[in-house]
Amino acid sequence: EDQVTQSPEALRLQEGESSSLNCSYTVSGLRGLFWYRQDPGKGPEFLFTLYSAGEEKEKERLKATLTKKESFLHITAPKPEDSATYLCAVQATSGTYKYIFGTGTRLKVLA
Amino acid sequence: NAGVTQTPKFQVLKTGQSMTLQCAQDMNHNSMYWYRQDPGMGLRLIYYSASEGTTDKGEVPNGYNVSRLNKREFSLRLESAAPSQTSVYFCASSQGGGTLNIQYFGAGTRLSVL
Numbered sequence: 361e362d363q364v365t366q367s368p369e370a371l372r373l374q375e376g377e378s379s380s381l382n383c384s385y386t387v388s389g390l391r392g393l394f395w396y397r398q399d400p401g402k403g404p405e406f407l408f409t410l411y412s413a414g415e416e417k418e419k420e421r422l423k424a425t426l427t428k429k430e431s432f433l434h435i436t437a438p439k440p441e442d443s444a445t446y447l448c449a450v451q452a453t454s455g456t457y458k459y460i461f462g463t464g465t466r467l468k469v470l471a
Numbered sequence: 472n473a474g475v476t477q478t479p480k481f482q483v484l485k486t487g488q489s490m491t492l493q494c495a496q497d498m499n500h501n502s503m504y505w506y507r508q509d510p511g512m513g514l515r516l517i518y519y520s521a522s523e524g525t526t527d528k529g530e531v532p533n534g535y536n537v538s539r540l541n542k543r544e545f546s547l548r549l550e551s552a553a554p555s556q557t558s559v560y561f562c563a564s565s566q567g568g569g570t571l572n573i574q575y576f577g578a579g580t581r582l583s584v585l
Binding site for chain 2: 458
């Protein structure tokens with residue numbers, strides 16, 4: 361069964377304290393892995409998509425990496441405005457365009 | 472630059488009442504989706520429409536119906552609302568197919584069923 365697990369569930373960081381969020385996945389064949397940011401009361405906002413092991417994408421303080429079993433979202437020197445829930449989703453090669461979402465990591469960055 | 476627009480933003484229903492959640496996208500996308508988001512459960516797919524004129528069940532379709540009215544609009548109907556349908560509902564759209572299948576989400580509809 362296709363599955364996505366994110367860890368930790370919640371993370372508190374001091375401003376400037378770098379860390380990583382994990383997304384482990386089990387899927388028959390990976391079409392793509394997607395990272396989203398969700399602020400309270402809003403819809404998910406697209407950040408990155410990764411398609412093959414070894415691929416990396418960067419945007420400001422965020423860097424996403426992909427292996428055959430997991431993806432990491434590295435946050436370098438975070439700021440309070442990086443506080444949000446980060447969602448990971450995978451799309452399998454079989455069948456349709458459906459995503460399978462993880463339950464997210466709630467990040468709080470303290471000033 | 473509206474993207475995906477959902478109406479209403481908030482709704483309170485009594486058990487047994489019906490309502491339709493509306494979704495429209497202006498990105499000329501082929502595929503559209505309805506999700507519900509519950510604490511600790513993540514986003515779960517209710518129904519999707521791969522292209523205009525087609526709809527398919529997702530992970531949790533019971534108690535819901537959908538209509539793909541045209542390429543822009545995809546509505547979700549609750550015929551007889553139940554407290555278990557209290558949730559936040561998100562509509563999303565994507566170009567569909569291959570490497571272009573990034574889903575873009577609306578701001579959500581927060582529904583309470585009493």
